[in-house]
Amino acid sequence: MRKGILIAGTSVVLMTSLAACGDSSAGGDDAGGGAKKPKIGVILPDSKSSARWEDADRPLLTAAFKAAGVDYDIQNAEGDKQAFQTIADQMITKGVNVLVIVNLDSGTGKAVLSKAKSQGVATIDYDRLTLGGSAQYYVSFDNTAVGKLQGEGLGKCLADLNAKKPVVAELNGSPTDNNATLFAQGYDGVLNPKYASGEYRKGPNQSVPDWDNAQAGTIFEQMLTSEPRIGGVLAANDGLGNAAIAVLRKNHRNGQVPVTGQDATVQGLQNILAGEQCMTVYKAVKKEADATAALAVSLAKGRKGTTNATVHDPEGKRDVPAVLETPVAVYQDNVKDVVADGYVTTADLCTGKYAALCTKYGVK
Known part of the structure; x- marks a missing residue:
């Protein structure tokens, strides 16, 4: 917390x-x-x-x-x-x-x-x-709006999977970063009513010191050990999200558990194209x-x-x-918009196994 x-x-x-x-x-x-x-x-x-x-x-x-x-x-x-x-x-x-x-x-x-x-x-x-x-x-x-997009995005991806009363884990940003507080204010505003209604079950919730991705991996591994039924991960940025995805891969659950992100990094967008990350938030x-x-x-x-x-x-x-x-939510079908905006290049994004995925989702 x-x-x-x-x-x-x-x-x-x-x-x-x-x-x-x-x-x-x-x-x-x-x-x-x-x-x-x-x-x-x-x-x-x-x-x-x-x-x-x-x-x-x-x-x-x-x-x-x-x-x-x-x-x-x-x-x-x-x-x-x-x-x-x-x-x-x-x-x-x-x-x-x-x-x-x-x-x-x-x-x-x-x-x-x-x-x-x-x-x-x-x-x-x-x-x-x-x-x-x-x-x-x-x-x-508008950082509260960023968090709201993350909460709504996780909800969309859980609905797409037809998840029933999923346990949601939260990997929050650094406790010394006021932005992390605002992000959490936004996504908790979406998630808390679902916890209260019983639609979702509240899982482990922890902040990651200094946004450190290595620590995020350790923290999430501990989360998954303590609560193996985790069905969704609200990760506050792409780095934390990728750390959670790495743990899910080790447990052969990547792609089965929606994970959010933020920053529209090349790594985050590649994870989205591969179906391992639910969404990210693009901040131009x-x-x-x-x-x-x-x-x-x-x-x-x-x-x-x-x-x-x-x-x-x-x-x-x-x-x-x-x-x-104003921030923008990014899913598989609009990754191409981030590229079109010049934020990332196809040369960086569409490498190796991601080339076919870029073609599939219209990234040019």
Whole structure:
């Protein structure tokens, strides 16, 4: 079970141009330094929990910053909290006037954001909200909606199998990631009524520290040992889902137990084509990266930022101006849409045994 996590809900408002106030807590129209040469720092969290950070976010942000003609520095903390803080200090020392972070946890994120604020550096929380932090903006997806799609997707796949009172296991994301809390809020909102009615039976439910896929495999193996009747797995992302699928393969139950995911990774999409994964959630990272880059460039040049939502931070007791994009559920019949959108290539996806499956499901 998730412990000690505060839930940050979202409320979408009319498109609004929001400028940070002109005091030390926000930075004003000169947020990010105005007169300073625009330079943007980005700290990614790791390359282990999800392939997206290096395969998608880094190249997309790089392209957007190059197109805008601004200096930038993108680094990856590789899951190391001390390295995360060191990178931030170095970026601030080297003169970034906007800092974009994907926090490893809210504690580390808060410390980095506070340091940036004290140095007059504008800040953006990217993908993950830092609870109790001071980021001026937040760019992500509607993460409760992501979880809802996962819960609904698992329900669809269980119905397709005509499952009777299936035992559902939940592999939640990291307990230090507020997004994992929001995903769970979304899918539990779908699953809990089914548990209450007796349509589904609630099985093992555990969070995976740091989204670590190896730990997820160990955890799920223990789940399956303690409850061999597991008939469905709500896995919070494709990496956790693949860890569960590997265990199911060892037990010759792959394809018999629906498993969810998120991030539309090549591995996740291949598992879907093969019938071993029920669905994934596609988050068009290009939209998220482009929105973040546009906002960061505006701040770096002393301009206003445009948002379409606010996200409530209950720990900081404040509403954070945000840009939220819309997630999409992906099943076998619309894997092709992810390829058509340019997120993955047929060369990467349709290799070996997956080539015939790509042809079967219209992936071109």
